[in-house]
Amino acid sequence: MFAAPGDVRPDLLLKGGHVIDPRNGIDRPADVAIADGRIVGVGPDLPTTNAAAVLDVSGRYVTPGLIDMHAHVFHTHRRSSLSLHPHVNTFSSGVTTVVDAGTSGWRDFADFKAEVIDKAKIRVLAYVNIVGRGMGGEWEHDVREMRPKPAAAVAEEYADVVVGIKTAHYWTRQPFDAEHPPWAAVDAAVAAGELCGLPVMVDFFPVLPQRPYPQLILEKLRPGDIHTHVFAQQFPIVDEQGAVYDYLFQARRPTGRRASGSATPCPQSGRGSYRIPSAPTCTSATSTGRWSTC
Numbered sequence: 001m002f003a004a005p006g007d008v009r010p011d012l013l014l015k016g017g018h019v020i021d022p023r024n025g026i027d028r029p030a031d032v033a034i035a036d037g038r039i040v041g042v043g044p045d046l047p048t049t050n051a052a053a054v055l056d057v058s059g060r061y062v063t064p065g066l067i068d069m070h071a072h073v074f075h076t077h078r079r080s081s082l083s084l085h086p087h088v089n090t091f092s093s094g095v096t097t098v099v100d101a102g103t104s105g106w107r108d109f110a111d112f113k114a115e116v117i118d119k120a121k122i123r124v125l126a127y128v129n130i131v132g133r134g135m136g137g138e139w140e141h142d143v144r145e146m147r148p149k150p151a152a153a154v155a156e157e158y159a160d161v162v163v164g165i166k167t168a169h170y171w172t173r174q175p176f177d178a179e180h181p182p183w184a185a186v187d188a189a190v191a192a193g194e195l196c197g198l199p200v201m202v203d204f205f206p207v208l209p210q211r212p213y214p215q216l217i218l219e220k221l222r223p224g225d226i227h228t229h230v231f232a233q234q235f236p237i238v239d240e241q242g243a244v245y246d247y248l249f250q251a252r253r254p255t256g257r258r259a260s261g262s263a264t265p266c267p268q269s270g271r272g273s274y275r276i277p278s279a280p281t282c283t284s285a286t287s288t289g290r291w292s293t294c
Contacts, residue, residue, distance in 0.1 A: 010035045013051035016058035023064070032062055065096025070228055072135070073124060074103035076115045080136025086120045100126040101201060101228065102166025105134035106147070106154040109162075117161055127166035127201050128155050130189040140169045141180060146188035152195035164226075165192045168203035182211040186220050193225070201226040205234055217251040 010033035019030040019042060026042065033041035033051065048054050073086040086098050104112040106128055117124045129135055132145045139145055146167075155162040170185035186202060193200040204227060206213040213235055217227055231237065238244055 008033075008035050008040050010040060010051045011053065013046060013048055013054045014057050014062055015046075015048065015054055016056055017060050017062035020061055020063045030062075061094075063094060066094045067097045067099065068095045069099050070101045071098040072103045073098055073100050073120075074108075074112045074116055074134070076111070077103060077108065077134060077136070079133060079139075082136050086116065086122050086124050090122050095122070097123040097125065099163060100124060101203075102127040102129040102168060103135050105129040105132040105145070106150040107132040108134055109154045109158060113158060113161065125161050125163050126158075127164045128162055128192075130165055130167045130185060130192055135166075135168060141171050143179065143181070143184045143188075146185055148188050148192035148195055151189075151192040155192070155196040155198055162198070164199040164201055165189045165196070166201045166203070169205075172205035172207070176207070176210055182207065183220060186216065190220065190222065190225070193222070199224045199226060201228055203228055206236075214245075214247040218247055223254070 012034045014032040014034070016029070016031065019026050019028065019032060021027075021042070024042075030042055030044055031046040032039060033046055068090065071086070072083040074080075075083040075085050077083060080103065083100075083103055090096075090098060100112075104126065109126075109128055112126065117126070128151050130146045130148070130151050131140050131142070132147060132150065133139045151165055155165065167185040167189035171180045171182075174180070176182050186200075186204070189200045189202065200221065202216065202221065202225070204213070204216055205211075206216070221227070236245060237248065
């Protein structure tokens with residue numbers, strides 16, 4: 001905890017809240033002083049006399065801005081309608097950064113950047129879909145659209161906002177054939193990730209025997225890659241006795257080998273698997289017990 005220097009006049013003093021700041025080990029009632037968009041003081045009973053404004057946040061949590069790690073916010077996408085505007089259910093829930101999980105492919109990313117990312121008041125980061133036309137239609141099964149070099153090139157061009165490569169929804173209902181090999185989407189996404197040096201996020205559907213789940217997380221994916229929606233019903237997570245399968249623990253173990261301990265299975269949002277640069281300091285106050293979900 002630290003107090004604002006005596007010569008600093010806070011623009012805003014958040015008074016009486018419960019501060020949760022994992023990075024600094026704070027989980028207790030405290031006041032927060034803000035000046036010029038920065039935190040200048042955190043501590044009990046900070047003086048109110050020199051603050052330009054005082055906001056009573058008693059009964060609320062005060063946290064650094066939360067990150068919604070799996071969202072779809074390319075609401076101007078011409079070929080799909082799965083996105084919301086990035087301001088919907090974000091600021092009101094204490095979220096100050098959203099990560100778009102591959103709505104845009106490499107063909108449309110410039111539009112996504114200009115129409116949504118650059119205009120948003122919230123910080124928007126993104127995964128580039130390995131499918132050029134992005135997410136939300138039958139084109140997601142077109143192997144010709146899964147091109148590692150263009151995807152990696154877009155990731156490098158927009159390195160300030162791109163955090164990885166995404167693949168999703170590929171060929172889940174019909175038998176595999178020459179035009180639809182089992183691992184086409186995953187292999188292309190990983191190849192793109194290798195080219196641009198970024199992690200891959202996979203939304204996956206196992207099909208036996210050609211595309212088993214253990215092979216995805218232990219052989220196909222690399223350390224730092226992410227399997228999202230891991231609690232979906234199609235994944236073999238626990239055995240008949242209710243015990244978690246060992247290959248899930250194997251995938252969490254840090255090793256130097258590609259074929260073991262590779263992917264990080266993550267509940268829904270990919271929790272704990274992102275390496276995102278620090279945002280400008282910000283705070284959010286949310287009603288007690290209300291938290292953003294990813």
